[in-house]
Amino acid sequence: MELNDQTMRSWIKEAKVGEGTYAVVYRGRHAVTGRPVAIKKIKIGQFKDGLDMSAIREVKYLRELQHPNVIELVDVFSAKTNLNLVLEFLDSDLEVVIKDRSHVFLPADIKSWMAMTLRGLEFCHRNWILHRDLKPNNLLIASDGQLKIADFGLARDFADPNPGFKMTWQVITRWYRPPELLFGCRHYSTAVDMWSVGTIFAELMLRVPYMAGDSDLDQIKTIFRALGTPTEEEWPGHTKLPNYVNIGQFPKSPLNLLFTAASSEALDLLAKCFIYEPRRRITAKEGLHHPYFFALPHPTHPSKLPKVAPTTKAKPLQVDDYEDDMQTEIKTTYREKRDKV
Amino acid sequence: MHTPVKDPTGKTTEYRDENDTCPVCKSDRFLNKNLRLLVSPCYHRMCEGCIDRIFTLGPAPCPIPGCGTILRKMQFIHQTFEDLTVEKEVGVRRRIAKEFNKRRQDFQDLRSYNDYLEMVEDITFNLINNIKVRETEELIEKNRRENAALIELNIQRDERDVSSLQEEEARERRDREQRAAELRMMEEEEKFEKEREKQAIIDGLATSNTDADRLVAKTRAEAAKRSQARRRPDISNLLSSSTTTSYNNTRNTFAKDEPHVPFTDDWDDCHDRFSLRLPGDQSPYYDPTTIEVRKDVEGKYRAGGYMLEEVWERALRSAVMALDITPLPEDE
Amino acid sequence: MTVSLNGQASVVKKSLYEGSTQFRHWRFSSTSLAKLRASQNADAVAKIRNAFEDDSPGSSSTIQFLSADEEYLLVKLYISKISQLCAHFRFPEEVEATAVSYLKRFYLRNTVMDYHPKNVMLTAIFLAAKTSNHPIGIEQYVHSIPKTKPADVLDLEFLVAQSLRFEFTVWHAHRALWGIWLDVQTISGFNQATLEDEYGQALERVRASRMTDAELIFTPSQIALACLHSVSPDLAEQWANLKSPNTADAVMETISRIQEIIDTQSGPPDLAMVKDIDRRLKICTNPEKVVGSKAYMAKQAEIEAEAARKRTKKAEGLRANMERDPFADDAPGATLVPTEPQSAALNPTRDHRML
Incomplete structure (x- = not known):
């Protein structure tokens, strides 16, 4: 694969910035333009069924999506046992910004982040893709302040003409997961992502996760305690869902009791993200047209939003990290030798 | 008058000369080994002894003939430069830098930034050379009022x-x-x-x-x-943690907040090239493949939020999209 | 390029299809396809000839390598087998169509003389099932396929993905056809009685088109419309006029080209010819790719040696960097040992890699 090797050589790894069981992430740059990138090296061959589904999903969807609020997959190349995704370099995310209490958020800041999140999400939904893992940690922030949705490892397309086919309900990190998933439903839609957006909105205002349960059951309880137990009218059919349990009756309490600083438009949008019946929950497109965004103050210009530097140390590269580059060199040398007839 | 501004990094040292003589009492190093000359806000030097003598009991006029500026003991600082005029200039510049501290990013273009710098330089020049002092001070005051936050x-x-x-x-x-x-x-x-x-x-x-x-x-x-x-060489210490350099945490005050626009991309999803029928319509599509879903006997599709119209919409969009794209020409 | 609805070409927005990898990277003209296959074949023959020469000089002169057309015929045979296999596993049409596309695209970048389509086909289906959200376990998969071990499928998976440039999303004509069928119902005066029948026939034609190069030249909606047109021309034209009033003529012309391609190329390949090609393939297969052959072993050995050499060189380079540190002195016998990976996981919830 000569095109592949050529691609591999155009990207230079500079330092390791993260490591997990699934992938290693490097900071790097383009050999010629110097463009800063993140190179996510995914080990393949670890799983008995071949290429890992997460890797497939990330590549499949990012390859097709081009939007200012979705992380850009710049290039893909592969080495013997590794798949390398070259992504645009974003070293901050919404989670660290929220946690850093030394930054005060203006209402206009929250509005700006929400707008960017919804734009990116609406684009995914427009392309028939559910993200299914929205949380502050997956909303990355560029140096110019633009917010980008990242991590499509759990994404999946929907609206397939095969309604018989079930989807898994075990997606989205617990605190950001909607009740329909907690109750085990196998047929759902974009409303699941919008619930996550609601919880992120709330977290931006509170500076702590809004509904944080410590088990799936506890999560349901937490949600109902916060928003009231839904009735059959509010959410038809929910008691028939596979994992439904009767948690008890909790009363609805108005949101403005907790979100004291929020404007009435903000609370209205928030409430619409938490409508129990998924069909009636607000969509991303509707959200972008909500009065909240058109009311004053204007959303803060992204370049002026608070930013926090990452706290991870960059590590220098080891022999293993050069593995892929060496493989290319080896193949090239071999090919040159052989073709020298 | 100004208050003496200390060098914040604390790295400069005091100026000393062998031939230092106090102009007030005329003592020198020969007489007083620990002679130390300090500088007043009006840029006159005198020794610690004189300062003690004249100002311990409170404010008093400067003893240098022709000056008479009311001074206090606290206002005297040590001398950094040999030439007092340099000392004065440095002092003025330090003060002005604190009052006029805008950076390039606070301006829309290079031209306005340069104009600003020129204005600041004029002010500095005037203060150093005692030209139009009162007007200049007023300008400074005005700037302080207008730009306090920044x-x-x-x-x-x-x-x-x-x-x-x-x-x-x-x-x-x-x-x-x-x-x-x-x-x-x-x-x-x-x-x-x-x-x-x-x-x-x-x-x-x-x-x-x-x-x-x-x-x-x-x-x-x-x-x-x-x-x-x-x-196991801990090589991590060799490389300084370059990614934790301080971010410029202050906001770039220049960029204007724009009104919200719902969409910032130009991708056409062709939704306007057909009119979508909904399952609940009077005459929906005839679609044998999805009869079960529409019946939804157990209510599970509705409860989960599955929307059949989305399936139809997706098919419809792919039907109308890219219909008129010209194929690549055959001679390529 | 689509034009905004008020008819003026003022705002020219690109359709989402034009942003897809299918449009950007897998779109050709018939002539460019032919050229691509021809040059691909020529390169392959040259390389394999060299491999034969390295193995035993003079051996390549007697070998009759396959031509580009012959390669194509063989691939077509295996395309036709995909449908059968998918039916056996009850995979939905999406998987089947995607697997066909993968197989076609794979052989635009590889030759059958390196990789036999039988195995590539199995891998293509396996991969397509995954990328279409209908993953199947490898054990379950090979269990139903005679004389096949997991390695036969898995070994090629990465190569197939690589040859596809990791561009897994494919837009298919059958979905577009279904959309047309739905939309046509909104045209007043359509005949519902015959519609279902006509849909069935059009769908069969779409399936036939998968044997051809149509998807590499035209868009899914164009192919779908062409298939409907061959079954009910009036309905198709009526619909096309409604959807693309300004460009109806051009659309019709495109459709007739598609018809021609389907008519000429969708027939199954001549079985006798294919058998002959397969037989000759056994002789001209690249020895380097045949596990256990002399050439294969030699190549492996050389790669290993090169790898070892590069490793030590790199390690020395890294050590030299370390030694430039003024505080270090010459420590003889020091070799670098990689530091242990950090325990902090990048993404804590990675367990649920399911549908």
């Missing part, structure tokens, strides 16, 4: 820059020390190992019958393995 913000930013610089230096120093300590430790261990190795060889030769060379080689190999296992 000035304050920028002061914080400058202070943060300085302190982060100090932090980094401290960190580097610590890293270096730690590395040195580790290396010293490794050397110790190596020496110890060598000794042990030698001893092992000697013992081995004394007790066993195996070939001397082979024994030596074997012991060496074992020792090497041990030292390799021990050697």
Whole structure:
């Protein structure tokens, strides 16, 4: 694969910035333009069924999506046992910004982040893709302040003409997961992502996760305690869902009791993200047209939003990290030798 | 008049000269070994003795003939420069820098930034050379009133820059020390190992019958393995943590907040090229493949939020999209 | 390029299809396809000839390598087998169509003389099932396929993905056809009685088109419309006029080109010819790719040697960097040992890699 090797050589790894069981992430740059990138090296061959589904999903969807609020997959190349995704370099995310209490958020800041999140999400939904893992940690922030949705490892397309086919309900990190998933439903839609957006909105205002349960059951309880137990009218059919349990009756309490600083438009949008019946929950497109965004103050210009530097140390590269580059060199040398007839 | 501004990094030293003489009492180093001349806000020098004598009881006029500025003891600072005019200029510049501290990013274009700088320079020049002092002071006052918030913000930013610089230096120093300590430790261990190795060889030769060379080689190999296992050079300390450099945390005050626009992309999803029927319509689509879903006997599709119209919409969009794209020409 | 609805070409927005990898990277003209296959074949022959020469000089002169057309025929045979296999596993049409696309695209970048389509086909289906959200376990998969071990499928998976440039999303004509069928119902005066029948026939034609190069030249909606047109021309034209009033003529012309391609290329390949090609393939297969052959072993050995050499060189380079540190002194026998990976996981919830 000569095109592949050529691609591999155009990207230079500079330092390791993260490591997990699934992938290693490097900071790097383009050999010629110097463009800063993140190179996510995914080990393949670890799983008995071949290429890992997460890797497939990330590549499949990012390859097709081009939007200012979705992380850009710049290039893909592969080495013997590794798949390398070259992504645009974003070293901050919404989670660290929220946690850093030394930054005060203006209402206009929250509005700006929400707008960017919804734009990116609406684009995914427009392309028939559910993200299914929205949380502050997956909303990355560029140096110019633009917010980008990242991590499509759990994404999946929907609206397939095969309604018989079930989807898994075990997606989205617990605190950001909607009740329909907690109750085990196998047929759902974009409303699941919008619930996550609601919880992120709330977290931006509170500076702590809004509904944080410590088990799936506890999560349901937490949600109902916060928003009231839904009735059959509010959410038809929910008691028939596979994992439904009767948690008890909790009363609805108005949101403005907790979100004291929020404007009435903000609370209205928030409430619409938490409508129990998924069909009636607000969509991303509707959200972008909500009065909240058109009311004053204007959303803060992204370049002026608070930013926090990452706290991870960059590590220098080891022999293993050069593995892929060496493989290319080896193949090239071999090919040159052989073709020298 | 100004209050003396100290150098924040604390790195400059005091100026001293052999021929220093106090202009007030005329004492010099010969008479007074610890003679120390300090500078007043009106840029006149005198020795500590005179300062004590004249100003201990409170404010008093400057003793230099022709000056008479009311001074206090506290206002005297040590001299940094040989030439007092330089001292004055530096003092003025320090003060003005605090009052006018906008940066390039606070301006829309280079031209306005340069105009600003020129204005600041004019003010500085006037103050140094005592030209139109009162007018200039008024300008400064006006600027302070108008830009109070921004000035304050920028002061914080400058202070943060300085302190982060100090932090980094401290960190580097610590890293270096730690590395040195580790290396010293490794050397110790190596020496110890060598000794042990030698001893092992000697013992081995004394007790066993195996070939001397082979024994030596074997012991060496074992020792090497041990030292390799021990050697885990913590290279992470060699590379300074370059990603934790201080971010410019203050906001770029220039960019304007724009009104919200729902969409910022231009991708056409062709939804307007057909009119979508909904399952609940009077005459929906005839679609045998999805009858079960529409019946939804158990209510599970509705409860989960599955929307059949989305399935139809997706198919419809792909039907109308890209219908009129011209295929690539055949002569390519 | 689509034009905004008020008819003026003022705002020219690109359709989402034009942003897809299918449009950007897998779109050709018939001539460029032919050229690509021809040059691909020529390169392959040259390389394999060399491999034969390295193995035993003079051996390549007697070998009759396959031509580009012959390669194509063989691939077509295996395309036709995909449908059968998918039916056996009850994979939905999406998987089947995607697997066909993968197989076609794979052989635009590889030759059958390196990789036999039988195995590539199995891998293509396996991969397509995954990328279409219908993953199947490898054990379950090979269990139903005679004389096949997991390695036969898995070994090629990465190569197939690589040859596809990791561009897994494919837009298919059958979905577009279904959309047309739905939309046509909104045209007043359509005949519902015959519609279902006509849909069935059009769908069969779409399936036939998968044997051809149509998807590499035209868009899914164009192919779908062409298939409907061959079954009910009036309905198709009526619909096309409604959807693309300004460009109806051009659309019709495109459709007739598609018809021609389907008519000429969708027939199954001549079985006798294919058998002959397969037989000759056994002789001209690249020895380097045949596990266990002399050439294969030699190549492996050389790669290993090169790898070892590069490793030590790199390690020395890294050590030299370390030694430039003023505080370090010459430590003989020091070799670098990689530091242990950090325990902090990048993404804590990675367990649920399911549908």
